[in-house]
Amino acid sequence: MTQDDAFAADLLRGHTDTIVLGVLRRGDAYGFEIYKAIRDATGGQYEIKEATLYATYRRLEKDGLAESYWGDESQGGRRKYYRITDAGRAVYRGNVAAWTATRRIIDELLDVKESQQ
Structure with missing residues (x-):
């Protein structure tokens, strides 16, 4: 892993909750399915x-942003599914708005720095 990769991973790590909520906005999913959606x-x-993901699922549930339920055993085994709540949707929208504003400011600052070189 290069320094650039480590920096990007650190940036993304702070947004794990929002990333998971974004996946759940598309529909209910079980743990490994969420992992695959992010990777893909x-x-x-x-x-x-x-x-990290399972700690995130527990935190989202504790905070009322997601809830879990057990799936049907006919699908090859009982899986724990997660669904986003209305509160989770509101937090997701707020986090995306904050990210968009932050990205815009950083982009502007980086452009200023680049033009001074």
């Missing part, structure tokens, strides 16, 4: 460790 969305460039 980035073409395999970014993966969130399973331990």
Whole structure:
């Protein structure tokens, strides 16, 4: 992993809750399905460790942003599914708005710095 990769991973790590909520906005999903959706969305460039994801699921449930339920055993075993709540949707929208504003400011600052070189 290069320094650039480590920096990008640190940036993304702070947004794990929002990333998971974004996946759940598309529909209910079980743990490994969420992991695969994140990995596949980035073409395999970014993966969130399973331990981190399960801690995130617990935190989202504790905060009332997601809820879980057990799936049907006919699908090859009981899986715990997660769904986003209305509160989770509101937090997701707020976090995306904050990210968009932050990205715009950083982009402007980086352009200023580049033009001074």
